[in-house]
Amino acid sequence: MDAQPVVARAVEGQDGEFFVQTQITDAVCATYTQAGVQLVLIDEIHRLNPGTTTGAQTADLLKDLTERLPATFVYAGINVTDTPLFTGTRGAQLAGRATLVTCGPLPARHGTRHPFRDVITDIENALDLHHHKTGTLPRHAPYLHQRTAGRIGSLTRLIRQAAITAIHTAPNASPKPPSTPYNSTTSPNNTDAPPTTANPPTEQQNNAD
Numbered sequence: 618m619d620a621q622p623v624v625a626r627a628v629e630g631q632d633g634e635f636f637v638q639t640q641i642t643d644a645v646c647a648t649y650t651q652a653g654v655q656l657v658l659i660d661e662i663h664r665l666n667p668g669t670t671t672g673a674q675t676a677d678l679l680k681d682l683t684e685r686l687p688a689t690f691v692y693a694g695i696n697v698t699d700t701p702l703f704t705g706t707r708g709a710q711l712a713g714r715a716t717l718v719t720c721g722p723l724p725a726r727h728g729t730r731h732p733f734r735d736v737i738t739d740i741e742n743a744l745d746l747h748h749h750k751t752g753t754l755p756r757h758a759p760y761l762h763q764r765t766a767g768r769i770g771s772l773t774r775l776i777r778q779a780a781i782t783a784i785h786t787a788p789n790a791s792p793k794p795p796s797t798p799y800n801s802t803t804s805p806n807n808t809d810a811p812p813t814t815a816n817p818p819t820e821q822q823n824n825a826d
Contacts, residue, residue: 655687656691658691659690659692660694666701676708676711736769737754737761741754
């Protein structure tokens with residue numbers, strides 16, 4: 618469920634009036650509960666600094682929401698233990714309400730599953746390139762995993778750049794809005810590319826997340 622429309626309806630009243638913070642919190646909690654929200658994902662949590670005024674307000678809001686909502690909160694961030702996130706009284710409160718899970722690059726294989734290939738398949742299913750052949754990307758999963766070191770950010774940037782290249786170079790291209798990835802040729806310097814007619818995409822020397 619996309620929470621943004623829910624929050625928007627909660628923040629702005631029917632007559633267009635705007636509420637104070639406590640009213641916003643009450644409205645959000647009531648709306649989330651009514652909608653049956655069970656999972657709240659918050660990205661870029663490493664940017665939160667409870668030592669600042671706005672950071673403290675945000676930390677207090679998160680604390681309030683976690684206490685009032687019957688939902689699981691998942692915070693995603695980079696090197697969170699090296700940031701001010703868990704420092705001070707408010708940071709300690711956040712840390713006490715969460716379990717730290719260290720996540721590395723996505724493996725190519727996990728038991729009998731192939732999680733990296735599954736992600737590639739999901740990306741391919743979202744493509745809007747009209748002449749793309751389904752199944753092209755998953756076949757290159759080993760190469761793409763080696764090329765991106767299993768990092769999702771690198772993978773999406775690589776495929777996005779290839780999609781842009783395909784849109785601009787395809788004859789009679791009629792692309793849809795560029796949320797898309799793929800269908801390009803590999804760089805001449807990539808001698809390890811698999812010998813197929815639809816080679817993996819080209820990246821602009823940017824594999825870091």
